[in-house]
Amino acid sequence: xxxxxxxxxxxxxxxxxxxxxxxxxxxxxxxxxxxxxxxxxxxxxxxxxxxxxxxxxxxxxxxxxxxxxxxxxxxxxxxxxxxxxxxxxxxxxxxxxxxxxxxxxxxxxxxxxxxxxxxxxxxxxxxxxxxxxxxxxxxxxxxxxxxxxxxxxxxxxxxxxxxxxxxxxxxxxxxxxxxxxxxxxxxxxxxxxxxxxxxxxxxxxxxxxxxxxxxxxxxxxxxxxxxxxxxxxxxxxxxxxxxxxxxxxxxxxxxxxxxxxxxxxxxxxxxxxxxxxxxxxxxxxxxxxxxxxxxxxxxxxxxxxxxxxxxxxxxxxxxxxxxxxxxxxxxxxxxxxxxxxxxxxxxxxxxxxxxxxxxxxxxxxxxxxxxxxx
Amino acid sequence: xxxxxxxxxxxxxxxxxxxxxxxxxxxxxxxxxxxxxxxxxxxxxxxxxxxxxxxxxxxxxxxxxxxxxxxxxxxxxxxxxxxxxxxxxxxxxxxxxxxxxxxxxxxxxxxxxxxxxxxxxxxxxxxxxxxxxxxxxxxxxxxxxxxxxxxxxxxxxxxxxxxxxxxxxx
Numbered sequence: 246x247x248x249x250x251x252x253x254x255x256x257x258x259x260x261x262x263x264x265x266x267x268x269x270x271x272x273x274x275x276x277x278x279x280x281x282x283x284x285x286x287x288x289x290x291x292x293x294x295x296x297x298x299x300x301x302x303x304x305x306x307x308x309x310x311x312x313x314x315x316x317x318x319x320x321x322x323x324x325x326x327x328x329x330x331x332x333x334x335x336x337x338x339x340x341x342x343x344x345x346x347x348x349x350x351x352x353x354x355x356x357x358x359x360x361x362x363x364x365x366x367x368x369x370x371x372x373x374x375x376x377x378x379x380x381x382x383x384x385x386x387x388x389x390x391x392x393x394x395x396x397x398x399x400x401x402x403x404x405x406x407x408x409x410x411x412x413x414x415x416x417x418x419x420x421x422x423x424x425x426x427x428x429x430x431x432x433x434x435x436x437x438x439x440x441x442x443x444x445x446x447x448x449x450x451x452x453x454x455x456x457x458x459x460x461x462x463x464x465x466x467x468x469x470x471x472x473x474x475x476x477x478x479x480x481x482x483x484x485x486x487x488x489x490x491x492x493x494x495x496x497x498x499x500x501x502x503x504x505x506x507x508x509x510x511x512x513x514x515x516x517x518x519x520x521x522x523x524x525x526x527x528x529x530x531x532x533x534x535x536x537x538x539x540x541x542x543x544x545x546x547x548x549x550x551x552x553x554x555x556x557x558x559x560x561x562x563x564x565x566x567x568x569x570x571x572x573x574x575x576x577x578x579x580x581x582x583x584x585x586x587x588x589x590x591x592x593x594x595x596x597x598x599x600x601x602x603x604x605x606x607x608x609x610x611x612x613x614x615x616x617x618x619x
Numbered sequence: 620x621x622x623x624x625x626x627x628x629x630x631x632x633x634x635x636x637x638x639x640x641x642x643x644x645x646x647x648x649x650x651x652x653x654x655x656x657x658x659x660x661x662x663x664x665x666x667x668x669x670x671x672x673x674x675x676x677x678x679x680x681x682x683x684x685x686x687x688x689x690x691x692x693x694x695x696x697x698x699x700x701x702x703x704x705x706x707x708x709x710x711x712x713x714x715x716x717x718x719x720x721x722x723x724x725x726x727x728x729x730x731x732x733x734x735x736x737x738x739x740x741x742x743x744x745x746x747x748x749x750x751x752x753x754x755x756x757x758x759x760x761x762x763x764x765x766x767x768x769x770x771x772x773x774x775x776x777x778x779x780x781x782x783x784x785x786x787x788x789x
Contacts, residue, residue, distance in 0.1 A: 255765075
């Protein structure tokens with residue numbers, strides 16, 4: 246009979262065995278009852294748990310909360326400001342989209358832009374409309390702190406400039422500024438990494454840091470974190486139709502709003518679904534949580550978007566592929582399966598979800614299930 | 620779907636949220652402000668799963684706060700932190716010193732944990748269930764106990780080591 250591991254002992258102490266599968270919870274309880282060794286370990290873990298709690302309590306603040314009515318009143322008072330933020334942010338988003346089309350020569354469908362605006366929920370209040378748009382040849386080349394994985398910058402365009410009003414002390418403290426008004430600007434960056442990756446990064450606010458950028462296969466993509474103050478840190482990822490004047494020979498033809506809130510952060514992937522938007526509830530994740538994403542590319546060529554392949558690193562040089570195919574797309578669009586790999590797949594309303602990797606079918610199946618958040 | 624009792628949720632969750640945030644921003648007033656801001660946003664968004672939502676948003680706000688602190692004038696943040704500590708025990712110099720030392724030691728001990736371990740520990744301490752922690756940290760429920768076991772052990776060890784170092788210095 247195998248002993249109970251320390252994780253299960255802590256779950257037992259935390260009263261969390263109820264959240265385990267019933268059979269496992271029962272096994273743990275029964276084992277602790279009869280195993281002298283595990284009962285002793287339980288006492289050791291109990292002391293550790295108690296000491297850890299005591300340590301945390303030493304630095305615990307006491308929190309006197311304002312009443313909920315006061316809080317609601319504050320929310321009502323500030324609602325106007327918040328709503329003004331949204332419309333201002335939407336204007337900036339439009340400006341960003343326009344300059345991409347004009348300055349760099351890309352086109353973006355109007356409904357793509359609409360979706361961007363929809364996701365902007367709350368940013369500090371820009372009080373001025375962006376001023377005259379300036380292209381890369383004539384505009385001030387103000388570098389911001391955005392990280393585009395350090396590729397070589399091929400072109401930068403200032404999209405617009407304005408002043409941000411920071412009205413309250415709390416806002417100023419949060420943003421680390423002392424002035425009542427601070428400069429803001431929006432900017433696009435076109436860059437190329439050592440691997441031939443072209444990156445467009447639209448910055449809407451010099452205050453913000455970009456998330457680590459990921460993309461591969463020369464696919465032009467726009468990753469835009471539109472609002473740091475957005476409670477869910479909404480990320481907007483757009484694939485846009487490229488008619489690049491910068492790289493005419495690398496013309497790609499893929500246009501679709503991905504509207505994913507998933508991006509790689511190095512340690513794994515993050516998926517953030519806007520809370521008030523249930524359109525994505527049933528959509529599988531594009532990558533398996535906990536594994537580094539090393540690349541994402543479209544399936545096949547051509548103008549029509551049919552799916553994505555996300556490559557994730559396993560141990561050593563091994564990697565797996567997460568393939569999402571749009572509804573109606575048949576499996577024969579995929580390259581044949583390498584003999585060293587296994588494949589598991591599932592079909593649903595969102596199309597095929599396929600996992601390929603050098604693992605047993607059972608392991609792949611477990612990993613596949615992690616793609617479904619619910 | 621059952622209707623959310625915001626009064627009850629606010630009453631039970633606000634202190635937990637402040638405690639959670641405090642271990643991230645290390646400033647009581649700021650933690651309180653951020654908790655308040657989190658609830659204001661919740662009132663606007665009316666999330667379907669408010670508890671998980673609140674902690675997710677609070678974690679995001681705290682992370683943004685940390686980014687700002689790093690990017691901006693660090694010394695100002697330090698001064699602020701010092702001020703907060705010095706006012707925490709209301710004027711008794713000895714108690715002040717003791718609080719400051721304890722506070723600093725807990726903070727150091729926590730910072731020696733990996734991010735995931737620390738997050739799990741703070742979420743548990745803030746009253747989140749294993750399932751909620753698992754969802755927030757993107758791990759299996761079964762892995763939460765293991766993470767907490769490791770985090771607690773490391774926290775206690777790190778704190779004790781700091782204590783021994785202090786004794787050795789005196």
